[in-house]
Amino acid sequence: MxxxxxxxxxxxxxxxxxxxxxxxxxxxxxxxxxxxxxxxxxxxxxxxxxxxxxxxxxxxxxxxxxxxxxxxxxxxxxxxxxxxxxxxxxxxxxxxxxxxxxxxxxxxxxxxxxxxxxxxxxxxxxxxxxxxxxxxxxxxxxxxxxxxxxxxxxxxxxxxxxxxxxxxxxxxxxxxxxxxxxxxxxxxxxxxxxxxxxxxxxxxxxxxxxxxxxxxxxxxxxxxxxxxxxxxxxxxxxxxxxxxxxxxxxxxxxxxxxxxxxxxxxxxxxxxxxxxxxxxxxxxxxxxxxxxxxxxxxxxxxxxxxxxxxxxxxxxxxxxxxxxxxxxxxxxxxxxxxxxxxxxxxxxxxxxxxxxxxxxxxxxxxxxxLPETMPxxxxxxxxxxxxxxxxxxxxxxxxxxxxxxxxxxxxxxxHPPLDLFAAEAAMLRAQLVAVERRAYSDDGTLLHPRLLDSYRRRATISTEFQGSMDERQESIGAHFDVILAAVAAGRAELIRLHRTQQIDDETMHDLERDLDLEELGAIAARG
Structure with a gap:
């Protein structure tokens, strides 16, 4: 051949x-x-x-x-x-x-x-x-x-x-x-x-x-x-x-x-x-x-x-x-x-x-x-x-x-000692500690209030949720459904801007990558 x-x-x-x-x-x-x-x-x-x-x-x-x-x-x-x-x-x-x-x-x-x-x-x-x-x-x-x-x-x-x-x-x-x-x-x-x-x-x-x-x-x-x-x-x-x-x-x-x-x-x-x-x-x-x-x-x-x-x-x-x-x-x-x-x-x-x-x-x-001479x-x-x-x-x-x-x-x-949600709570607490250390200047001035508030809210919500596993999964699914809908709307608008030549290819790719990462994160968290 x-x-x-x-x-x-x-x-x-x-x-x-x-x-x-x-x-x-x-x-x-x-x-x-x-x-x-x-x-x-x-x-x-x-x-x-x-x-x-x-x-x-x-x-x-x-x-x-x-x-x-x-x-x-x-x-x-x-x-x-x-x-x-x-x-x-x-x-x-x-x-x-x-x-x-x-x-x-x-x-x-x-x-x-x-x-x-x-x-x-x-x-x-x-x-x-x-x-x-x-x-x-x-x-x-x-x-x-x-x-x-x-x-x-x-x-x-x-x-x-x-x-x-x-x-x-x-x-x-x-x-x-x-x-x-x-x-x-x-x-x-x-x-x-x-x-x-x-x-x-x-x-x-x-x-x-x-x-x-x-x-x-x-x-x-x-x-x-x-x-x-x-x-x-x-x-x-x-x-x-x-x-x-x-x-x-x-x-x-x-x-x-x-x-x-x-x-x-x-x-x-x-x-x-x-x-x-x-x-x-x-x-x-x-x-x-x-x-x-x-x-x-x-x-x-x-x-x-x-x-x-x-x-x-x-x-x-x-x-x-x-x-x-x-x-x-x-x-x-x-x-x-x-x-x-x-x-x-x-x-x-x-x-x-x-x-x-x-x-x-x-x-x-x-x-x-197998060799050709094999019986x-x-x-x-x-x-x-x-x-x-x-x-x-x-x-x-x-x-x-x-x-x-x-x-x-x-x-x-x-099952391991920690389930998915307990491990997530521990991870979010560690993230909050890292952000708290860097949110203030040496003289005590708050440098990153929005970032600190965001991580504090995520850690608090994860720790204080009292529902059952099924209830929590349902709540999480509804939450990330909204995020995915927002990503889809942003993607549609981004494509419209690109098709009408209001943004160039480089801007399109940069913002599209951000949306892709946000979508992948939401899909992973929802699942």
């Missing part, structure tokens, strides 16, 4: 992303579903070139920024508090699911070597960070359950990738060492932690010296690929390195970023992640044509591969249910025995956690990286693709229904 044609195809893909995303919104569907189905449909349009994904390129382009995005905005305190549960899902659930899938594959395909069965299990066992984000960000979960699922999606790829490499090596060489595998896993994880922590520290030091908005934003975008590539070059886990760097950067962003960097950087980053996330799912759909042509068409798949694929999908789904519910039963027994730290999820939350196991781009990329490679590739389609289309579209059925409520003990 000519480079210009490739660029045209990329542009067309992103246009399709916008259309499909809009259709998903109109039909109240998860965007991932519409994008994957749309990509699969586009793949068979006459004249469209076949899309062949390079697995290593897919991982290095898409995985680091999407992992970084999840880690950057992860609440570090809950993450540390629930690290044992996250590790149990990210390591234990992946290994257990891989074992169950290997057993099911061996039963339905007896000629498949055990090591190859384990490799297949490693391909489909880890839920995907991209798929999890695409679905979980559209639903509301209790804090603990959301932390567990998001933390699992960040870390479990490392487990699956290590298991896959050893299973493939064992298949091709006929040898396997459990001790070597465990040692390699510990080295990969430990090395990834060190590399990610070091790169995060370098990022902190660098941004404190750059002093330019665009340089700071660029450095913050590039750190995800730097950490991942550095991890891979040093033969440690690039996944763990990226997540660790993301946690460090996310923790220090509040003290390093200026307001302008934060506004500009977050807007740019969110747009980038939106496009990359969407591109992942549409590329999965576009790759369907190549997979089907490779194995001989849909007829061959339906006749020879449907039963093994169904068995593997059933095994990986039931294995996750079995692991989550077994772990919850252990926590219940520990709590009954007096272990206060043991907090079971409960049957309804465990059902939601079990059902939130979507597969995605990592599963496909790892499957595509039943085509079958394994079809099963991986079927697992992605089944989990995204079925679990992705029904997870919201399952959550509503579960009727999960936030555990009051999970």
């Amino acid at each position: 000519h480079p210009v044609e490739l660029f045209e195809l990329i542009v067309a893909m992103f246009v399709a992303v916008l259309v499909l995303h809009y259709v998903a919104q109109r039909l109240s569907l998860p965007p991932a579903v519409a994008l994957m189905v749309g990509g699969g449909t586009l793949a068979f349009l006459p004249g469209l070139p076949q899309v062949e994904l390079d697995p290593e390129l897919v991982l290095v382009v898409f995985l680091p920024p999407l992992l970084m995005d999840g880690a950057w905005f992860t609440a570090l305190a809950p993450f540390r508090r629930h690290l044992a549960g996250i590790a149990s899902l990210a390591v234990g659930a992946v290994l257990f699911t891989a074992a169950a899938v290997a057993l099911a594959a061996k039963i339905v395909v007896p000629d498949l070597p055990w090591a190859a069965c384990v490799a297949l299990g490693a391909i489909v066992s880890p839920p995907d960070a991209v798929s999890a984000r695409a679905v979980l960000q559209r639903v509301k979960l209790p804090r603990r359950l959301g932390t567990l699922l998001e933390g699992e999606s960040l870390l479990n790829d490392a487990t699956g990738l290590v298991l896959f490499r050893f299973a493939v090596a064992a298949t091709l060489t006929g040898t396997f060492s459990l001790g070597e595998a465990l040692g390699s896993f510990a080295f990969l994880v430990g090395g990834g932690l060190l590399v990610g922590g070091a790169i995060g520290a370098i990022w902190v030091l660098l941004l404190r010296r750059l002093g330019d908005d665009y340089l700071m934003i660029a450095a913050s975008v590039l750190v995800c690929w730097v950490s991942y590539i550095a991890g891979e070059v040093l033969h440690v886990s690039g996944v763990i390195a990226t997540v660790t760097a993301g946690l460090v950067c996310g923790w220090y962003q509040h003290t390093i970023f200026t307001a302008s960097v934060r506004l500009r950087g977050v807007a740019f980053w969110q747009t980038l992640i939106f496009l990359m996330e969407a591109a992942v799912f549409i590329l999965i759909g576009l790759s369907l044509r190549g997979v089907l042509e490779r194995v001989g068409g849909i007829g061959v798949v339906w006749q020879d591969m449907a039963v093994p694929a169904a068995a593997v999908i059933a095994a990986m789904t039931l294995a996750r249910f079995a692991y989550v519910f077994a772990g919850d039963a252990v926590l219940k027994q520990l709590k009954r025995s007096g272990r206060r730290a043991a907090e079971p999820l409960g049957a309804r939350a465990a059902t939601v956690a079990s059902w939130a196991g979507m597969r995605g781009v990592v599963t496909l990329a790892v499957a595509l990286s 039943e490679r085509d079958l394994m590739l079809v099963i991986a693709f079927a697992a992605i389609i089944a989990t995204v289309l079925v679990q992705g579209t029904t997870l919201g229904l399952v959550i509503r059925w579960a009727g999960l409520r936030e555990d009051e003990r999970a």
Whole structure:
């Protein structure tokens, strides 16, 4: 394909992303579903070139920024508090699911070597960070359950990738060492932690010296690929390195970023992640044509591969249910025995956690990286693709229904000591103290009466309000509705003045920026 044609195809893909995303919104569907189905449909349009994904390129382009995005905005305190549960899902659930899938594959395909069965299990066992984000960000979960699922999606790829490499090596060489595998896993994880922590520290030091908005934003975008590539070059886990760097950067962003960097950087980053996330799912759909042509068409798949694929999908789904519910039963027994730290999820939350196991781009990329000499490679590739389609289309579209059925409520003990309004009151009191110190001259003359009155009124209103949470929210909403109406009126008048050439472009942009900031502040405060 000519480079210009490739660029045209990329542009067309992103246009399709916008259309499909809009259709998903109109039909109240998860965007991932519409994008994957749309990509699969586009793949068979006459004249469209076949899309062949390079697995290593897919991982290095898409995985680091999407992992970084999840880690950057992860609440570090809950993450540390629930690290044992996250590790149990990210390591234990992946290994257990891989074992169950290997057993099911061996039963339905007896000629498949055990090591190859384990490799297949490693391909489909880890839920995907991209798929999890695409679905979980559209639903509301209790804090603990959301932390567990998001933390699992960040870390479990490392487990699956290590298991896959050893299973493939064992298949091709006929040898396997459990001790070597465990040692390699510990080295990969430990090395990834060190590399990610070091790169995060370098990022902190660098941004404190750059002093330019665009340089700071660029450095913050590039750190995800730097950490991942550095991890891979040093033969440690690039996944763990990226997540660790993301946690460090996310923790220090509040003290390093200026307001302008934060506004500009977050807007740019969110747009980038939106496009990359969407591109992942549409590329999965576009790759369907190549997979089907490779194995001989849909007829061959339906006749020879449907039963093994169904068995593997059933095994990986039931294995996750079995692991989550077994772990919850252990926590219940520990709590009954007096272990206060043991907090079971409960049957309804465990059902939601079990059902939130979507597969995605990592599963496909790892499957595509199977060596050509791997036994039943085509079958394994079809099963991986079927697992992605089944989990995204079925679990992705029904997870919201399952959550509503579960009727999960936030555990009051999970709330921090201060709620939103108490924290706001403390912030306003601190602002008032700062203004009071600067409102008077050395001889006691009041220099800024209007400013002092404004901050004193804000702090007093925040402290003295006695209504309930709902009443306060209603009052705040009405207050900022008036502000938003005023902003809209000011914007309309500003546009009129500009259109009638009563003000120049520079004045227009300056006043428009002021209105934009006022509007953003009002929207944030109202919400």
